[in-house]
Amino acid sequence: MTALCLRDIFALLILFALHARSASLNISGEAVTTRFWDCCKPSCGWKEKAPFDRPVLSCSIDDKPTDIEAGTGCNGGSAYLCSNQQPWAINDTFSYGFAGVFIMPGLTGGKIEDAWCCACYRMDFTSDPLRGKTMIVQASNTAYDINTANRFSLAVPGGNTTSHDACARQYGVDQTVFGTDNTGVSSKDDCKKLPEALQKGCQWRFDWYEDAGFPT
C-alpha cells in the first residue's frame, strides 16, 4: 500500500488531495485532527467497502495478516489493527502515517467512506507547534463518530483509547498500558509500557508530533 501512496504523491493539491483510483475525487480543504489506536479491524479492511484493489489488511493476535473475511476483534472476531499502521518520521518536517477519516458531504458530493477508503492525503499543518510540518496519510479507517468537520484521526499507538479492551486482547496486556480514555498515555516514558512493536509510533507522538492537541 505504501507503493500506491508513493505513486500518487505526485498528484497532490496544495492542502491535501486524494488519489483518483478508488473514486474520482480531487479535493482540498481545512481539517482537524484527533488520534486513535483502538486495535479494531480498520473500517477500510472489509471486502467491497470501496472499489479498491485490496482492502486494508488486518492482523491476528500474532500481528500477521488475517483473512479479509475475519471479523473485528472489537466484536468477538480475530482481526485487529496491524502494528505497521503506526506513523513514522522521514525528517523533522515530514512524516507518513494512517488515519481514520471523515470528510463532509459538501466536499465529497455526498459520498461516504467508499470515496476515501485507501486514498492518500497530504496534510500541511496550520497550527502551532506543527505549523510548517507535513504528513502524508492513507485513509485506512473511518471516523464517523464526529461528523461536524473534516477530520483525520491519526493512528498513533497509545494515542487514545476508548472503553472496549481490544488492545488488551490483541497483546495479552492490561488495557491500562494504553493509557486513559480520550488521551492515551501521558508521557514518552509511558510508551515503554506498550507492546514492543508499538513503542516507536507512541514515541513519534512526543517527538515529531510534539504531543500536539487537535492540530489543524
Ligand SMILES: *[C@@H]1O[C@H](CO)[C@@H](O)[C@H](O)[C@H]1NC(C)=O
Ligand atoms: C486536482 O485539482 C488540481 C486543482 O484544480 C489540479 O491542479 C490537479 O491536476 C488535479 N489532479 C488530478 C489528479 O486530477
Ligand SMILES: *[C@@H]1O[C@H](CO)[C@@H](O)[C@H](O)[C@H]1NC(C)=O
Ligand atoms: C479520542 O477519541 C475520541 C473518540 O473519537 C475523540 O472524541 C477524542 O477527541 C480523541 N482524543 C484525542 C486526543 O484525539
Ligand SMILES: *[C@@H]1O[C@H](CO)[C@@H](O)[C@H](O)[C@H]1NC(C)=O
Ligand atoms: C524531508 O523529507 C521530504 C520527503 O522526502 C522532503 O521533500 C523534504 O525536502 C525533506 N526536508 C528536509 C528539511 O530535509
